[in-house]
Amino acid sequence: MKIALIGYGKMGHIIEKIARKRGHEIVSIIDINNPEDFESEAFKSADVAIEFTVPAVAVNNYRKAFAAGVPVVSGTTGWLEHLPEIKEACKNGNTFFYASNFSLGVNIFFALNKYLAGIMDGFPEYDVRMEEVHHIHKLDAPSGTAITLAGDLIDNIKRKTSWIVGKEPEKNEIGIKAIREGEVPGIHTVIYESEVDSIRITHDAKSREGFALGAVIAAEFTHGKKGFLTMQDMLKF
Ligand SMILES: NC(=O)C1=CN([C@@H]2O[C@H](COP(=O)(O)OP(=O)(O)OC[C@H]3O[C@@H](n4cnc5c(N)ncnc54)[C@H](O)[C@@H]3O)[C@@H](O)[C@H]2O)C=CC1
Numbered sequence: 001m002k003i004a005l006i007g008y009g010k011m012g013h014i015i016e017k018i019a020r021k022r023g024h025e026i027v028s029i030i031d032i033n034n035p036e037d038f039e040s041e042a043f044k045s046a047d048v049a050i051e052f053t054v055p056a057v058a059v060n061n062y063r064k065a066f067a068a069g070v071p072v073v074s075g076t077t078g079w080l081e082h083l084p085e086i087k088e089a090c091k092n093g094n095t096f097f098y099a100s101n102f103s104l105g106v107n108i109f110f111a112l113n114k115y116l117a118g119i120m121d122g123f124p125e126y127d128v129r130m131e132e133v134h135h136i137h138k139l140d141a142p143s144g145t146a147i148t149l150a151g152d153l154i155d156n157i158k159r160k161t162s163w164i165v166g167k168e169p170e171k172n173e174i175g176i177k178a179i180r181e182g183e184v185p186g187i188h189t190v191i192y193e194s195e196v197d198s199i200r201i202t203h204d205a206k207s208r209e210g211f212a213l214g215a216v217i218a219a220e221f222t223h224g225k226k227g228f229l230t231m232q233d234m235l236k237f
């Protein structure tokens with residue numbers, strides 16, 4: 001498969017290595033200094049573009065890739081207020097795969113989170129809060145993964161209707177603490193607390209390899225498909 005990379009930072013480099021190892025050809029690499037390459041024949045020849053950049057530029061990159069007729073797989077976080085526009089573009093012939101977290105382990109953790117939340121809906125003596133820890137370079141807070149986890153808690157626990165980051169939560173809110181330290185690849189914890197005990201579930205990424213492998217597998221899945229795609233379409237659990 002011919003792959004274009006948009007964003008050649010920490011994730012872009014690992015994705016390149018894994019994609020080549022899996023037999024793919026990297027036909028174009030676009031970063032901040034060569035945005036004109038969206039119009040190049042090399043970029044247009046890609047079967048799919050994998051986009052990992054920064055929140056402020058991601059949506060514009062999607063628009064430019066769509067204009068070039070190239071499907072996009074993106075893991076960039078912090079742009080979700082534009083999701084309706086991107087879903088609309090997918091109804092008009094474009095292809096876009098988004099995941100707040102591409103790692104298999106985190107997606108298993110998402111399933112566990114939903115299951116446990118369903119049980120906790122019946123036990124109001126437990127309050128729920130979350131913690132996420134990432135490296136100091138991260139631009140957005142809370143993490144995209146934490147937003148997915150919080151959304152799944154809200155969908156499954158009736159007494160919780162919204163989330164709040166960095167402030168004391170009201171009774172109906174899920175408090176999220178976002179910690180930035182060192183070079184931590186990503187730790188997410190959901191904490192239930194009653195008067196008598198606490199229950200915690202944690203996903204702790206040992207490196208970025210799991211995220212990058214998941215993004216390349218998502219690109220393979222996207223090839224030849226149309227519309228808006230997610231990890232649920234791919235993993236089917
Ligand atoms: N969904 C997932 O599984 C994961 C998502 N992420 C997210 O992916 C994003 C990127 O993460 P990293 O690679 O660690 O960041 P990074 O900061 O190492 O790399 C970002 C790259 O984007 C480039 N860039 C900036 N403006 C650009 C533009 N206009 N066009 C093209 N490139 C541009 C930068 O020069 C840099 O090379 C972040 O939003 C992060 O939260 C990170 C890991 C996993």
Ligand SMILES: O=C(O)C1=N[C@H](C(=O)O)C[C@H](O)C1
Pocket residue numbers: 077100101134138142143144145146185186187211
């Ligand atoms: O910025 C990161 O590094 C990560 N971002 C994603 C997120 O915001 O959830 C995924 C992972 O946690 C690493």
